[in-house]
Amino acid sequence: MRYHTPQTFEEAARIAATGSGTTRFLAGGTDVLVQMRTGLVTPDDLIDLKHIPGAYDITQAPDGGWQIGVAVSGAALGEHPELGRAWPGVVEAMELVGSTQVQGRATLTGNLCNGSPAADSVPALVAAGAVVRVTGPDGTREVPVEEIPEGPGKTALVPGEVVSALLLPPRGAAGGDAYQRFIPRTEMDIAVVGCAVNLTLDGDVIRAARVALGAVAPTVLLVPDAAAALVGSHWDDGARARIEAAARAAARPITDKRGTAEFRTHVAGVLAGRVADIAYRRAKGEQT
Amino acid sequence: MTTIRVTTEVNGDRVEFLADPRETLLDVLRDKLGLTGSKEGCGTGDCGACSVLLDGRLVSSCLVLGVEAEGRKVETIEGMAPGEELHPLQRKFLEHAALQCGFCTPGFLVASKALLERNPDPTEEEVRYWLAGNLCRCTGYDKIVRAVLDAAAEMRGAG
Ligand SMILES: Cc1cc2nc3c(=O)[nH]c(=O)nc-3n(C[C@H](O)[C@H](O)[C@H](O)COP(=O)(O)OP(=O)(O)OC[C@H]3O[C@@H](n4cnc5c(N)ncnc54)[C@H](O)[C@@H]3O)c2cc1C
Ligand code: FES
Ligand code: FES
Numbered sequence: 049m050r051y052h053t054p055q056t057f058e059e060a061a062r063i064a065a066t067g068s069g070t071t072r073f074l075a076g077g078t079d080v081l082v083q084m085r086t087g088l089v090t091p092d093d094l095i096d097l098k099h100i101p102g103a104y105d106i107t108q109a110p111d112g113g114w115q116i117g118v119a120v121s122g123a124a125l126g127e128h129p130e131l132g133r134a135w136p137g138v139v140e141a142m143e144l145v146g147s148t149q150v151q152g153r154a155t156l157t158g159n160l161c162n163g164s165p166a167a168d169s170v171p172a173l174v175a176a177g178a179v180v181r182v183t184g185p186d187g188t189r190e191v192p193v194e195e196i197p198e199g200p201g202k203t204a205l206v207p208g209e210v211v212s213a214l215l216l217p218p219r220g221a222a223g224g225d226a227y228q229r230f231i232p233r234t235e236m237d238i239a240v241v242g243c244a245v246n247l248t249l250d251g252d253v254i255r256a257a258r259v260a261l262g263a264v265a266p267t268v269l270l271v272p273d274a275a276a277a278l279v280g281s282h283w284d285d286g287a288r289a290r291i292e293a294a295a296r297a298a299a300r301p302i303t304d305k306r307g308t309a310e311f312r313t314h315v316a317g318v319l320a321g322r323v324a325d326i327a328y329r330r331a332k333g334e335q336t
Numbered sequence: 337m338t339t340i341r342v343t344t345e346v347n348g349d350r351v352e353f354l355a356d357p358r359e360t361l362l363d364v365l366r367d368k369l370g371l372t373g374s375k376e377g378c379g380t381g382d383c384g385a386c387s388v389l390l391d392g393r394l395v396s397s398c399l400v401l402g403v404e405a406e407g408r409k410v411e412t413i414e415g416m417a418p419g420e421e422l423h424p425l426q427r428k429f430l431e432h433a434a435l436q437c438g439f440c441t442p443g444f445l446v447a448s449k450a451l452l453e454r455n456p457d458p459t460e461e462e463v464r465y466w467l468a469g470n471l472c473r474c475t476g477y478d479k480i481v482r483a484v485l486d487a488a489a490e491m492r493g494a495g
Contacts, residue, residue: 051340051357051403074401081399082380084358094357096404123393147469148447149384152393153400235468236382 049091053099057183057212060095065185065208067093073210074098075118076153078146079162097210106131112218118158118211122151135216136330137225137244141172144229147236157211160193163201166239170197170268171260172227175244177217184209194260197267223248224330226323229262230315232306239263240307243295243319245327247278254278254328259291264299264316271298274320283328288321295320344405346371347415355402362386364402365412373413373442377471384470387443388412394450396469413442416449424494425449425487432483436474444470448484456492460485 054060064071069092072080083089097103103119106128114131122142125131132139138156145154145168159167160180173193180196182189185208193214196203205211225246229239242262247254259274277290301312329336339354346369353368360379365371365388377383379398386397389411397410416423425448428434435441444467451458451466458466463484464477472480 049358050338051401074404077401077404078381078399081360081401085360085379085398098404121393146381147384148394148450148466149387149396149469150381150399152390152395235465 050093052093052095054095054097055099055101057097057100057210060097060100060210061183061185061208063093063095064210067207069093071095071207073161075155075158076121076150078150078154079158095210102213109218112220114216116156116214116216118155118213120155122146122154122156123148125156126151134219135172135176135225137227137246137327138169138172138176138178138216141227141242141244142169144168144227156214160196160214161203161205161211163197163199163203164238165197165200165265165267166242166263167268168227168229168239168242168262171242171244171262172225172246173214173216174260174268174270175227175246175258176225177246177258179215179217180211181213181215182209183212188212190215194268194270199266220248222250222331224327224332226326226330226336228319228323228326230319238306241299241301241312241315241319242268243316243323245278245320245324247324247327247331249328249331252282252332254281254283254287257324259295259320259324261295261299261316261320264301264312269298271295273298278324283324288324291320291324292317340403342403342406344408344410346410347412353402357401357403359402360398361388361390361400361402361405361410362397364405365397365410368402371412371414374446375439375442377439377443382469382471383440383443384447384467385440385443387446387470389446389450394447411446413446416445423449424490425452425484428483428487428490429480432479432486434475434479434483440470440472440474444472444480448487451484452488452491456488458485458488 072091074096098119103117105117178193227244229242231237247257257275257278274294281287296317299313299316375385377385388397
């Protein structure tokens with residue numbers, strides 16, 4: 049295994065593009081090292097992104113949008129007060145990943161690029177309308193997060209492409225987001241179902257919404273029907289029934305040791321209702 | 337296989353070693369530097385027995401490569417006791433009998449120290465959540481949690 053410490057994303061992309069065998073990028077390593085240790089993946093080229101200037105930075109643009117570096121750990125994300133106020137759902141989703149020790153290393157970008165359908169931060173990023181900046185042999189492009197996962201362990205990144213930053217839009221006024229997952233215990237487990245809701249209000253009325261589900265399909269799902277169930281409503285009982293039904297209709301889970309397809313489908317509805325409620329209350333300025 | 341020369345700081349001392357890039361920081365600490373306090377319980381990030389601080393952050397050293405330590409600061413259980421005296425957490429673990437076989441203990445101590453540095457007055461719930469990534473097969477956790485809370489109280493009193 050060759051270990052590389054490029055100083056720029058262009059160099060990282062070049063190494064990845066010219067690598068002959070298996071290539072992995074190293075952010076927090078909490079997936080890569082486990083895969084190496086269990087013999088699942090042995091990279092020929094391991095490209096550590098943490099020496100690239102800016103990799104550990106969280107910065108806010110003049111328009112209020114956020115840029116999150118590819119090495120920012122869950123712990124660092126959780127310690128950023130302004131980001132936590134702007135996008136509490138994204139932060140709480142990432143903070144659910146693993147233990148304190150895992151939080152010390154795990155990154156949002158790694159969670160996304162590992163390609164797990166149960167990745168906790170990904171529904172929250174999708175609901176938030178996050179975008180990744182991708183640097184490749186042909187330059188840089190920006191891709192909505194929901195277009196990155198293509199199936200378990202598969203992403204839309206082509207060989208030689210590296211995510212160089214994660215971008216969150218400006219929060220704006222009267223908005224709120226939230227994420228919850230169902231697991232059979234309180235810590236250290238993989239989502240049986242995850243759900244994120246992001247919405248903005250006009251007075252008491254929901255003006256815009258995005259809803260995403262995790263662990264109920266081969267990829268994280270953006271569910272426009274569930275968002276449509278909210279828009280125009282005051283978050284009343286009718287809206288709750290509609291989002292529950294839309295989430296269940298969108299879920300197409302498998303049955304495995306963590307839960308049956310029927311159970312996952314049911315829980316997708318329950319979570320969608322609960323999470324929308326939290327997002328609505330956050331948008332109204334309540335502390336939740 | 338080419339090895340890589342790594343310069344790092346371990347418990348305040350400058351340290352140099354040669355590492356195969358596949359070697360974990362845990363392997364380096366135990367096999368190259370003779371620091372065998374950090375344990376390998378699982379090797380896959382689940383048990384916390386290998387807990388160390390990397391640039392002040394609690395991490396599992398089995399999920400860090402030795403080569404990643406280049407230019408950084410590592411703190412292990414061996415650096416916990418100031419001189420001949422035990423750290424209050426170590427003393428409280430003994431007083432509360434918060435260990436049996438002891439395999440998990442270095443990890444719990446390193447993790448608990450990191451908690452109390454951030455939060456000198458944690459609730460029981462905060463202690464339990466913070467330590468959720470440290471597994472113990474012997475004690476049933478209650479004595480560990482009580483030892484941490486007691487050490488926190490003593491350290492607040494002293495400070
Ligand atoms: C004990 C334990 C518990 C866990 N619990 C959870 C959990 O509750 N929920 C959850 O979702 N996950 C969990 N995980 C999985 C893991 O911690 C997360 O997926 C984490 O966010 C991965 O981030 P990383 O920075 O460590 O990624 P890495 O391991 O560094 O990389 C992961 C993948 O992403 C690729 N990659 C990384 N950065 C880039 C980039 N910039 N551009 C392109 N590709 C890139 C790598 O090539 C690799 O394939 C757990 C893992 C462990 C060990
Ligand atoms: S040995 Fe590192 S977490 Fe178990
Ligand atoms: S004392 Fe034996 S594992 Fe904790």
